[in-house]
Amino acid sequence: xxxxxxxxxxxxxxxxxxxxxxxxxxxxxxxxxxxxxxxxxxxxxxxxxxxxxxxxxxxxxxxxxxxxxxxxxxxxxxxxxxxxxxxxxxxxxxxxxxxxxxxxxxxxxxxxxxxxxxxxxxxxxxxxxxxxxxxxxxxxxxxxxxxxxxxxxxxxxxxxxxxxxxxxxxxxxxxxxxxxxx
Amino acid sequence: xxxxxxxxxxxxxxxxxxxxxxxxxxxxxxxxxxxxxxxxxxxxxxxxxxxxxxxxxxxxxxxxxxxxxxxxxxxxxxxxxxxxxxxxxxxxxxxxxxxxxxxxxxxxxxxxxxxxxxxxxxxxxxxxxxxxxxxxxxxxxxxxxxxxxxxxxxxxxxxxxxxxxxxxxxxxxxxxxxxxxxxxxxxxxxxxxxxxxxxxxxxxxxxxxxxxxxxxxxxxxxxxxxxxxxxxxxxxxxxxxxxx
Numbered sequence: 001x002x003x004x005x006x007x008x009x010x011x012x013x014x015x016x017x018x019x020x021x022x023x024x025x026x027x028x029x030x031x032x033x034x035x036x037x038x039x040x041x042x043x044x045x046x047x048x049x050x051x052x053x054x055x056x057x058x059x060x061x062x063x064x065x066x067x068x069x070x071x072x073x074x075x076x077x078x079x080x081x082x083x084x085x086x087x088x089x090x091x092x093x094x095x096x097x098x099x100x101x102x103x104x105x106x107x108x109x110x111x112x113x114x115x116x117x118x119x120x121x122x123x124x125x126x127x128x129x130x131x132x133x134x135x136x137x138x139x140x141x142x143x144x145x146x147x148x149x150x151x152x153x154x155x156x157x158x159x160x161x162x163x164x165x166x167x168x169x170x171x172x173x174x175x176x177x178x179x180x181x182x
Numbered sequence: 183x184x185x186x187x188x189x190x191x192x193x194x195x196x197x198x199x200x201x202x203x204x205x206x207x208x209x210x211x212x213x214x215x216x217x218x219x220x221x222x223x224x225x226x227x228x229x230x231x232x233x234x235x236x237x238x239x240x241x242x243x244x245x246x247x248x249x250x251x252x253x254x255x256x257x258x259x260x261x262x263x264x265x266x267x268x269x270x271x272x273x274x275x276x277x278x279x280x281x282x283x284x285x286x287x288x289x290x291x292x293x294x295x296x297x298x299x300x301x302x303x304x305x306x307x308x309x310x311x312x313x314x315x316x317x318x319x320x321x322x323x324x325x326x327x328x329x330x331x332x333x334x335x336x337x338x339x340x341x342x343x344x345x346x347x348x349x350x351x352x353x354x355x356x357x358x359x360x361x362x363x364x365x366x367x368x369x370x371x372x373x374x375x376x377x378x379x380x381x382x383x384x385x386x387x388x389x390x391x392x393x394x395x396x397x398x399x400x401x402x403x404x405x406x407x408x409x410x411x412x413x414x415x416x417x418x419x420x421x422x423x424x425x426x
Contacts, residue, residue: 004387121216122216124217
């Protein structure tokens with residue numbers, strides 16, 4: 001059987017090849033239920049990371065995926081579910097999307113609404129993966145959040161702002177974001 | 183709502199130790215302030231992880247897999263064809279899947295404001311391409327062989343020639359960004375990014391193979407580079423797995 005190709009860093013010049021004009025637009029501007037998620041990527045010295053890119057993947061508002069491996073049956077909703085945004089010179093990113101629905105979890109449980117995030121950057125030899133939860137949802141029964149030490153759970157929870165949610169990503173140091181081994 | 187029955191989901195094999203680079207890799211200085219110091223937490227493969235975006239159709243222009251096109255003239259350098267298959271670890275082709283590449287020009291210069299070393303830009307080369315795999319997982323790019331270039335990681339540091347590749351696979355677990363290298367590059371021995379892969383055999387999997395059969399007479403050399411993303415665990419019931 002073929003063996004996995006190793007990961008390598010995107011390097012400093014990912015902006016040549018990866019950003020798309022509509023990358024941050026998981027939903028179009030006229031989507032009535034659109035929310036803005038924005039934040040800053042920071043390094044271990046608290047400095048912004050201006051050459052990173054984040055990617056997001058999520059269910060639709062009903063908690064469904066347009067994908068053949070969703071055993072509940074794929075839904076052809078046309079919802080892209082995917083967002084991609086490079087950070088700017090301030091280390092900031094933003095995407096426009098909708099609140100995902102809650103999802104079935106293991107053993108008949110429920111996962112709170114969440115978005116999976118990959119972070120790529122110069123200096124990251126492999127993507128790092130995190131999850132965005134939302135402070136105004138009931139996250140209490142979520143099995144993934146529950147697997148995270150309580151003191152660090154807050155790093156996974158986006159906070160409400162005037163026009164959406166804020167989710168900063170601290171790669172290292174105080175308040176380091178929880179990253180997952182996928 | 184009644185409690186849903188347990189969903190049967192595919193599960194993806196974790197790669198053997200040494201396949202991927204450690205996030206903290208002392209030889210590559212940029213990792214110093216960018217690697218998490220807290221341990222990673224194991225993420226089970228639930229619905230969001232076993233699904234992934236179906237990207238591509240509608241995103242690909244006619245010449246997007248030919249980086250030598252789209253300008254007033256031909257780019258400088260050695261024209262090459264890079265071809266291969268996108269497979270999972272069980273040998274299954276991943277069809278209709280987006281493959282994106284970016285690279286330096288023949289002189290080792292990127293078309294990026296941050297790249298200022300004294301090698302000229304080429305007005306006929308941008309260095310970005312994208313394509314979709316076909317029904318057998320195959321992709322093909324026509325481009326020019328990128329040059330090596332200096333960087334400031336250590337004294338007299340040079341990156342071996344490489345092409346950046348980005349692939350999705352069919353699930354979030356399979357997302358992969360890598361670099362394709364060229365055979366017998368004398369710069370491998372001093373490159374901390376290439377050598378960040380602990381397993382020697384895994385490292386060799388990033389090196390393309392010269393492919394005489396795919397060369398085009400009087401036109402282009404050819405290299406073959408298969409990209410393999412993670413395969414699936416054999417299907418098991420959770421209680422069966424517990425017995426092992």
